[in-house]
Amino acid sequence: TGVETPPRHVKRLLEVENGKLCYVVGTVYVDMPLKPNVLEDLARDHHITAPPPREKYHSASDEIMLEDESGRVRLVGQKIDDAEGVFVTGTIMAALGAETSSGDFEVIEYCFAGLPPQPALKPAQPDGEWVAIASGLEMGSASDAADVRTEMLVEYLLGEAGEEEDQDEAVKISRLILAGNSLARPDIGASAGEEPKKYGYDSSLYTAKPTEALDAFLSELAPSLPIELMSGETDPTEPTMPQQPLHHALLPKSAMYEGLTGRTNPFWCDIGGASFFGTSGQTVDDIFKYLEGNDRLGVAMQTLEWSHIAPTCPDTLWCFPFTDRDPFILHQTPHVYFVGNQPRFETRLVEAQPAAESEDQTVKRVRVVLVPKFSETGEVVLVNTATLEVRRRRFALGE
Known part of the structure; x- marks a missing residue:
C-alpha cells in the first residue's frame, strides 16, 4: 500500500x-x-473488608x-x-x-492468530444426529417449579411427552451434554449459637439433597441416552481451570451406568462426525468483565479469532500452573462451540474465509451457541451434527 x-x-x-x-x-x-x-x-499495612x-x-x-x-x-x-x-x-x-x-x-x-485448521465435517448419517445441550440444572433447589421442569425434560428426552412430532424428534437425540452447574448451592440454615456435632455430619450444615436429586435424574436417563456430565463453577470440584470431572462417589446410582461419563471443563468430543467443544461459562464470564459492551455472543466468537478460549487465566480466572504448555489454546477449529450458563440463548453460524495465500482454501464453519441456565429459563438447545442447525426447546408450566 x-x-x-x-x-x-x-x-x-x-x-x-x-x-x-x-x-x-x-x-x-x-x-x-x-x-x-x-x-x-x-x-497494605492494614486489613480491610x-x-x-x-x-x-x-x-x-x-x-x-x-x-x-x-x-x-x-x-x-x-x-x-x-x-x-x-x-x-x-x-x-x-x-x-x-x-x-x-x-x-x-x-x-x-x-490475531485467526481460526486454526478445521477437520472436514463427516456426518455418520446423511440427516445427522441431534445433540441436546443443557446447563445450569441446579438440581436440589427448593423450587417446586424447577422440579417439574426437570421432570418434563426427562419425559421429553425419553420420548414420553409431547405430540407425536415431539416424540419423533426426541428419538433422534443421540447424546445429552450437561454443561456445568448441575447442582444447586446447598441451603445452609444453621444457627450461629449451635455447637457442631462431633460424630457423623450435621444436617444443618450439610445436605445431600442436590447430589441425590442429580443422581436420580441421571439414573432415569443414563440407561437410554448417553450423557456427558461437565463440571461447572458451582459444582463440588476444584474451581481451578481446567476443572476435573465430578467424583463418581457423589453419584452412586447413575455412576454404575456406562452411558454416564464425567467430563472436564473445557471439553472436546466427536459426535456423529462433528467435533464439539465447549465450556461451562467461566471463560466467557471473565472476559466479559474486561469489555465495555454486553455482547456475550461476540465475546465467544472473538475467542475463536484469538485461538484462545481463556486468555485471562491466571490473571483473574484461576487455573492450574502449566509451565510447558497452555491447555486453552485452540489447535483445531470445532464444528460446534458451546458456552454454558449464560443469561439467554444466542447462536450464530461463523464462516471464516481462508486467506488468499493459504494452501487450504476450505471455508471454516463453526456453530457458536450460548446455552442458557435451565433452572432460570427451562431451555434446552438441540444441534444437528450434519447441518449444524440449531433448535431451542422450552419447558415450563402451562406451556
Missing part, C-alpha cells in the same frame, strides 16, 4: 526504532485500574499495551481507539506501526 520496502519484523519490543515502520508480535496487556490486584491487597466483586473492570482510564520478554510498550492510534470488544489481557497479537516521539507504538493495523 505505497510502501516501497516491506516492513521488517522486530523480534524484541524494546528494539523498535523511532519513526521506522515495522511489525511486532507480543502478548496484550490491558492496564485496568478497576481490576483486582492481589499483590496490592497483600502490600474486601469490596464486592465488580460486574465490569473496564473504565475510561484503561491503557492497551503489548509486551514480550524484553519489556512493554503502550499502543496508541485511531485503530486502537476505534476497537471495542477486541483487546483482553493474555491474547497474542501482531501489530504494524511505528514508534512515536513519546515512546508509544502507533498502530496502523493489527491481527
Whole structure:
C-alpha cells in the first residue's frame, strides 16, 4: 500500500526504532485500574473488608499495551481507539506501526492468530444426529417449579411427552451434554449459637439433597441416552481451570451406568462426525468483565479469532500452573462451540474465509451457541451434527 520496502519484523519490543515502520508480535496487556490486584491487597499495612466483586473492570482510564520478554510498550492510534470488544489481557497479537516521539507504538493495523485448521465435517448419517445441550440444572433447589421442569425434560428426552412430532424428534437425540452447574448451592440454615456435632455430619450444615436429586435424574436417563456430565463453577470440584470431572462417589446410582461419563471443563468430543467443544461459562464470564459492551455472543466468537478460549487465566480466572504448555489454546477449529450458563440463548453460524495465500482454501464453519441456565429459563438447545442447525426447546408450566 505505497510502501516501497516491506516492513521488517522486530523480534524484541524494546528494539523498535523511532519513526521506522515495522511489525511486532507480543502478548496484550490491558492496564485496568478497576481490576483486582492481589499483590496490592497483600502490600497494605492494614486489613480491610474486601469490596464486592465488580460486574465490569473496564473504565475510561484503561491503557492497551503489548509486551514480550524484553519489556512493554503502550499502543496508541485511531485503530486502537476505534476497537471495542477486541483487546483482553493474555491474547497474542501482531501489530504494524511505528514508534512515536513519546515512546508509544502507533498502530496502523493489527491481527490475531485467526481460526486454526478445521477437520472436514463427516456426518455418520446423511440427516445427522441431534445433540441436546443443557446447563445450569441446579438440581436440589427448593423450587417446586424447577422440579417439574426437570421432570418434563426427562419425559421429553425419553420420548414420553409431547405430540407425536415431539416424540419423533426426541428419538433422534443421540447424546445429552450437561454443561456445568448441575447442582444447586446447598441451603445452609444453621444457627450461629449451635455447637457442631462431633460424630457423623450435621444436617444443618450439610445436605445431600442436590447430589441425590442429580443422581436420580441421571439414573432415569443414563440407561437410554448417553450423557456427558461437565463440571461447572458451582459444582463440588476444584474451581481451578481446567476443572476435573465430578467424583463418581457423589453419584452412586447413575455412576454404575456406562452411558454416564464425567467430563472436564473445557471439553472436546466427536459426535456423529462433528467435533464439539465447549465450556461451562467461566471463560466467557471473565472476559466479559474486561469489555465495555454486553455482547456475550461476540465475546465467544472473538475467542475463536484469538485461538484462545481463556486468555485471562491466571490473571483473574484461576487455573492450574502449566509451565510447558497452555491447555486453552485452540489447535483445531470445532464444528460446534458451546458456552454454558449464560443469561439467554444466542447462536450464530461463523464462516471464516481462508486467506488468499493459504494452501487450504476450505471455508471454516463453526456453530457458536450460548446455552442458557435451565433452572432460570427451562431451555434446552438441540444441534444437528450434519447441518449444524440449531433448535431451542422450552419447558415450563402451562406451556
